Amino acid sequence: MILYTMTPMDQIFPTDESVYSRYMMITYNGVQLLAERQENNGYRVDRILSTDPAVYLEQSIQPGSIIRE
Amino acid sequence: MEKEPVPNEPEEQQPGKSSALIEKIQQLGQTNVPQMSQDSKIHCLTIVGQIEGHIQLPPQNKTTKYEHVIPQIVAIEQNPNIEGLLVILNTVGGDVEAGLAISEMLASLSKPTVSIVLGGGHSIGVPIAVSCDYSYIAETATMTIHPIRLTGLVIGVPQTFEYLDKMQERVINFVTRHSKVSDEKFKELMFAKGNLTRDIGTNVIGTEAVQSGLINEVGGVGQAMRKLNELIETSSSKAKGPNGEKMLQ
Numbered sequence: 417m418i419l420y421t422m423t424p425m426d427q428i429f430p431t432d433e434s435v436y437s438r439y440m441m442i443t444y445n446g447v448q449l450l451a452e453r454q455e456n457n458g459y460r461v462d463r464i465l466s467t468d469p470a471v472y473l474e475q476s477i478q479p480g481s482i483i484r485e
Numbered sequence: 486m487e488k489e490p491v492p493n494e495p496e497e498q499q500p501g502k503s504s505a506l507i508e509k510i511q512q513l514g515q516t517n518v519p520q521m522s523q524d525s526k527i528h529c530l531t532i533v534g535q536i537e538g539h540i541q542l543p544p545q546n547k548t549t550k551y552e553h554v555i556p557q558i559v560a561i562e563q564n565p566n567i568e569g570l571l572v573i574l575n576t577v578g579g580d581v582e583a584g585l586a587i588s589e590m591l592a593s594l595s596k597p598t599v600s601i602v603l604g605g606g607h608s609i610g611v612p613i614a615v616s617c618d619y620s621y622i623a624e625t626a627t628m629t630i631h632p633i634r635l636t637g638l639v640i641g642v643p644q645t646f647e648y649l650d651k652m653q654e655r656v657i658n659f660v661t662r663h664s665k666v667s668d669e670k671f672k673e674l675m676f677a678k679g680n681l682t683r684d685i686g687t688n689v690i691g692t693e694a695v696q697s698g699l700i701n702e703v704g705g706v707g708q709a710m711r712k713l714n715e716l717i718e719t720s721s722s723k724a725k726g727p728n729g730e731k732m733l734q
Contacts, residue, residue, distance in 0.1 A: 431543035439544050448553075467528035467557050467570070480512035 538580025551583040572600040578608025588616040597716035615664040631686030665698035
C-alpha cells in the first residue's frame with residue numbers, strides 16, 4: 417500500500433506506548449536527566465536537561481553512560 | 486595498549502581503568518573532557534530539534550520540551566548567581582503556542598540574554614531568536630519565515646482560517662516588537678513566492694537575516710559571549726546608578 421499524503425507518518429502509524437515509557441526523567445546528583453531504562457535496572461543517559469554549562473562537563477553523566485541504581 | 490589482555494580473566498570483577506577508558510572512548514570518542522570551574526555565572530539554553538507542544542513526539546525525534554524549558558527559565562530568573570543567559574538555537578520550528586511561550590519567557594527575563602542561531606532557526610524559532618536582548622546568526626545558518634499552517638490538514642472552515650490568521654498576527658507582532666524588522670518587510674518575507682519549492686515564504690541565510698533587520702549581527706559563540714559580558718556589565722552598573730542612586734524600573 418502506498419499512502420500519498422503529507423500527513424506526518426507518526427500520525428498515521430502512532431508509536432507504541434512502550435517506546436515512550438522506556439524513557440524517563442531522573443534526577444541524579446541534583447541534575448535532571450532524560451534516561452533510557454536498561455534491562456539490568458540501570459539507566460542510560462540520553463540527555464542532560466540543565467542550563468548550567470558546568471553540568472555538561474561532568475564525567476559520570478555524559479550521554480551514553482550508564483547510571484546504576 | 487601495552488599489556489595483552491589475559492584470556493579467561495573475569496572482566497566483570499575488575500572494572501578498572503582500562504574499561505572505564507574504553508567506555509569513555511565509546512561514548513564520547515575521546516578520553517578526557519575539559520573541566521570547568523564551579524558556578525558558571527552564564528547559563529546556556531539550547532533549543533534543538535522540534536519545539537514540542539501539546540502532542541508528544543516519538544522518542545526518536547529530537548525535541549525541546551516546553552515543560553523542561555519554562556522551569557529552567559524561571560530558575561535562571563530566581564538564581565542570584567546567574568548573571569546572563571546564552572540561547573543557542575538549532576531548530577526546525579514546531580508548536581506555535583509553545584514557541585511563543587518560550588519567546589515571551591525569554592523576552593521578559595530581567596537578566597541579559599543573547600541568542601545565536603547555528604544551523605537553523607526556522608519557523609517558530611524566529612520569535613525565539615529575536616526575543617533575546619541581542620541576537621547573532623552564524624554566517625551559514627538559515628531561518629525560514631513562512632505562514633502558520635497545520636501540517637497536512639486542510640483548512641475547511643472560515644473559523645479555522647480566522648483563528649490561524651490571528652495566531653499568525655501574534656507571531657508577527659512579537660517578531661516586529663523584538664527586532665528591527667518592519668511589519669511590511671516581515672510579511673513580505675513570509676508570503677514571498679518562488680523562494681521555496683511549491684510553498685510561500687523565504688529562507689534567509691546569515692547576512693540576509695541581519696540585512697532584513699531580524700537579527701542584530703552575524704557572529705558565533707565568541708562574539709556572543711563578549712556581548713553577553715558587556716550587557717552584564719552595563720546592567721550591573723545601571724543597577725547601581727551613575728551617582729549611586731537607585732534606579733527605578
